[in-house]
Amino acid sequence: MEIEIATIGGYEAVGRQMTAVRAGNDVVIFDMGLNLSKVLIHDNVETERMHSLDLIDMGAIPDDRVMSELEGDVKAIVPTHGHLDHIGAISKLAHRYDAPIVATPYTIELVKGQLEGEQKFGVDNDLVTMSGGESMEIGDGVELEFVHVTHSIIDAINPVLHTPEGAIVYGLDKRIDHDPVLEDPFDMKRFREIGREGEGVLCYIEDTTNAVKKGRTPSESIARHHLRDTLKSMEDYTGGIVATTFSSHISRVSSLVEFAKEIGRQPILLGRSMEHYSGAAERMGYVDFPDNLGMFGHRKSVDRAFKRIMNEGKGNFLPIVTGHQGEPRAMLTRMGRGETPFELEDGDKVIFSARIIPEPTNEGQRYQAEQLLQMQGARIYDEIHVSGHLSQEGHYQMLDALQPQNVIPAHQSMEGYAPYVELAEGMGYDVGRDLHVTRNGNRIQLVE
Ligand SMILES: [Zn+2]
Numbered sequence: 001m002e003i004e005i006a007t008i009g010g011y012e013a014v015g016r017q018m019t020a021v022r023a024g025n026d027v028v029i030f031d032m033g034l035n036l037s038k039v040l041i042h043d044n045v046e047t048e049r050m051h052s053l054d055l056i057d058m059g060a061i062p063d064d065r066v067m068s069e070l071e072g073d074v075k076a077i078v079p080t081h082g083h084l085d086h087i088g089a090i091s092k093l094a095h096r097y098d099a100p101i102v103a104t105p106y107t108i109e110l111v112k113g114q115l116e117g118e119q120k121f122g123v124d125n126d127l128v129t130m131s132g133g134e135s136m137e138i139g140d141g142v143e144l145e146f147v148h149v150t151h152s153i154i155d156a157i158n159p160v161l162h163t164p165e166g167a168i169v170y171g172l173d174k175r176i177d178h179d180p181v182l183e184d185p186f187d188m189k190r191f192r193e194i195g196r197e198g199e200g201v202l203c204y205i206e207d208t209t210n211a212v213k214k215g216r217t218p219s220e221s222i223a224r225h226h227l228r229d230t231l232k233s234m235e236d237y238t239g240g241i242v243a244t245t246f247s248s249h250i251s252r253v254s255s256l257v258e259f260a261k262e263i264g265r266q267p268i269l270l271g272r273s274m275e276h277y278s279g280a281a282e283r284m285g286y287v288d289f290p291d292n293l294g295m296f297g298h299r300k301s302v303d304r305a306f307k308r309i310m311n312e313g314k315g316n317f318l319p320i321v322t323g324h325q326g327e328p329r330a331m332l333t334r335m336g337r338g339e340t341p342f343e344l345e346d347g348d349k350v351i352f353s354a355r356i357i358p359e360p361t362n363e364g365q366r367y368q369a370e371q372l373l374q375m376q377g378a379r380i381y382d383e384i385h386v387s388g389h390l391s392q393e394g395h396y397q398m399l400d401a402l403q404p405q406n407v408i409p410a411h412q413s414m415e416g417y418a419p420y421v422e423l424a425e426g427m428g429y430d431v432g433r434d435l436h437v438t439r440n441g442n443r444i445q446l447v448e
Contacts, residue, residue: 001141001164003202003447005408006070007438009033009062010172013413015085017172018062018093019205023163025072026139029097030159030170030205031079034088035060037361040327048119052092061089064096066441074099075138077125080172081156082110082248082277091118100126102136104146106155109280110248132157132187147194148187150177150220152388153248154286160194165447166202167194169402172411173207175217175387176394181224181251182287188401195402203446204404206395207411211420213391223386224255227353230381231259240314240348241265244324244332245385247273250281252353253320257289260318268294268309270302271322271331302331306341314348324354325362326369333365336372346377353384392423399427406446408436 001024010017015035021028038060039045047055055061067074074097079087087107091114094101101111108129115123130136132148132155141164146157151174161168169191176186195201210217234241245252253269260267267290269278275297281287296302309317319342323332332350334340350373356366370380390398399407407429409420417437429435436444 001447002445003163003165003168004070005168005203005205005444005446006066007408007410007440007442007444008064008066009440010085010411011438011440011442014209014411016060016062016089017086017411018064018089019170019410020067020070020074021161021168021170022070022072023142023161023165023168024139026142027070027072027074028138028144028159028161029074029077029099031086031172032062032077032089032093033083033085036084036088037359041361048117051120055089055092061092063441064093066443069443076100076102076144078144078159079103079107079111080159080170081151081153082107083153083173086172087111087114091115091123092121094125095121095123097125100128102128102130102144104131104155104157105129105284106281106286109284110277113276113280147190148184149174150180150183150186151175152246154183154250154281162198163202164199166199166405167197169194169201169204169404171204171206171398173209173389175390176397177219179219179221181220182254183251188397191398192401201402201404203406203408204399204402205408205410206398206420207389208395208409208417208420209389209411210387210391211395211409211412211416211423215391216393217389217391218386220251220386223252223353223384226384227252227255228259228262230351230384231263234349235263237347237349238315239345240342241318241351242332242335242349243318243320243351243353244322245320245353246324247271247277247322250277250287253278254287254289256318256320256353257293260320261290265318266292266294266316267318267320268296268305269320270296270305272297273322274320303341310341310343314342323369324352325357326366328365333369333372336369336376338376344373344376344378348378349381350378351381351384355383355385355387392419395420395423396427399424406434406436408438408444
């Protein structure tokens, strides 16, 4: 059976992930993501109204024109998890393919949110849910399996396409977490089995985001302990405490909510995306928030909540807000500019349960936001966080478990690939032979 991989997006920078695998006449697409930084540098761009080709020209969504060179039929579109760089282009591209979107329940829920906001295209692909540990038939001798992984969003999987020539493992995005906060541990046992079964692994496509980092990425439970210790240190403080984290990081949000209660404060989630991600997780039963948890998205209701906090005393509440990257329109930045009813005073605490995404726009915006907060006397607690991506020893473990015949590094720039290439070369792989460093828009024929 002919096996071919099209590296469509996310092979030159982090963002706008998209890869297609062809096994004989059956094609499966993995991820259809957005590169948000390419959108945000333009003022007042409303992607909801924009045409795909304009967004492709901006570098915001994958250039899927290479798909016309692939023979066979697309049988499924498979987003691996709900981060925007993996699902954000579905509303712009999926309608071009007569295929269902297959993902885990929480990811499907977030895809639905994307499709509801779309104003240019009518996307009516079937939405099919499949959980980690489950499989479905794609074609003759071709099967799709979801392996449960741990990442900075719940319900993430690595899809595996089983073919008569061996398995194709699509390894974006994950860390190996044996003690995660809201869900099951990483399914290493299944990856080891896949490495030994049948024809073994023909190809492994890997998330190389953190390949430059030595050692292994710690568990989410480490960030949870760090967070609890930090909040405990503030237990006697009677003024304002504000926390921010990734809205989509439900495990982290739930830890913040829990520890707010422990120090005698009422947690309140504020901001549109906080309400969006946490609301979906609560509705679907992934998390059990306390009954009195306030959750407000719209500007007016957020301002009302802030007024209530000021009236009843800042010391009774822990607002958990958007703005961990210093995004100009996010809640925390507005608080820094004094645009909300919440008044910061000398000694008030601001907790960033996040790391700055290393990208010049974020770095500048985050710097500005922190300056604005500090000018009002806020004390900053930074980097109470662990990464969602594998470091070097995690990469070593995955290659050791899967023993893939071919490896394709992804989710990075050329510079970012270098440490992964060195690691893989140290394990016997060779660039140009079985280690395929590639760019967007290429096709790699693995079996002719
Ligand atoms: Zn991700």
